Amino acid sequence: IQVLKGNNDLSKLVLKTSTSSCEIYIHGAHITSFKTNSIEHLFMSEKSGFQDTKAIRGGVPLIWPQFGNGKIQTHGFARNCDWEIHKALVDEKAQSVQIEFLLRNNEYSDKIWNCNITSGKETVNSFHTIYRVTLHPDFLDLEFDVKNTSATSDNILEFQIAFHTYYQISNIDNVYVLGLEGRDYIDKMNNHKITKELNQKVQISNETDRVYLNVVPTQSTGVGKNYQPLQLIDNGSKTSITLTYDYQSMPDVVVWNPWIEKSKKMDDFADNEYHNMICIEIGTINTPVKLSPNQSFQTKHSILPSNKSSL
Ligand code: TA6
Secondary structure, three states, X not given: OEEXXXXXXXXXXXXXXXXXXXEEEOXXXXXXXXXXXXXXXXXXXXXXXXXXXXXXXXXXXXXXXXXXXXXXOOOOOHHHOEOEEEEEEEEOOOOEEEEXXXXXXXXXXXXXXXXXXXXOOOEEOOEEEEXXXXXXXXXXXXXXXXXXXOOOOOOOEEEEEEEOOEEEOOOHHHEEEEOOOOOEEEEOOOOOEEEEOOOOEEOOOOOEEEEEOOOOOOHHHOOOOOOOOEEEEEOOOOEEEEEEEOOOOOOEEXXXXXXXXXXXXXXOOOOOHHHHEEEEEEEEEEEEEEEOOOOEEEEEEEEEEEEOOOO
């Protein structure tokens, strides 16, 4: 584990194992690189800003406590805050390296994120959020724990969460996503219409912004028979990435690509970069989490690349 000066002098941690590496900025506890066998699996925009006020464009933006637009800034403040380094652990036996980040309510969050409580008086949300990143030789584990630390008996902590991961791909024409067939999704490109996914392979050929709902192993997906896990297949680079996650706590999956027009409107994203990225985001979006005081929420998401030379 090393602490280095990254872009724009922001501090970043570099984790390494025998065959993998990972880079995480303290700003936003933002993963900007994840490599196995020297292959980079995450997309980073060449125009990403590394300023305090703006999220890093690419890697794994942490979306918390809000997904999308709403009462507070788009996608919440977790990706705009500097997190504390809470713990670091090297596991010789498992050959893994782990970093734990901590975010507590602070004057920044107190100003923008209050709660609506039944007693009528508004108080700040008190929370203790742990983000644990474990780098293994051939995969990456992301864990997210939130505790409502409010002393006020009816202060409910309500939030959404998502790992807004940008995957590096050879070209958008070469990739498809498996594991979404038969699911309903909110189509943000078609008035948020609930639409059923009829394709076994989800391919991208225009601006795509969908929240797939309740992507959990159910009989209709043949659990135990031919259950298809969530996978990103890249026929160009002959790699596949399997995404596993705790579907009870995070049942939703976002698929996003800005395509041509939206890319032009993003000042921290080059016009042609939509060819080389796809976002597949695991989260709790459609039904926000609600925690009573002293209640906790835990979740986990893993990213498992594999080289499919047989593709
Ligand atoms: O996850 C998809 C999305 O909600 C899109 O609508 C798009 O806005 C994207 O997130 C990026 O949002 P950002 O605030 O990071 O520019």
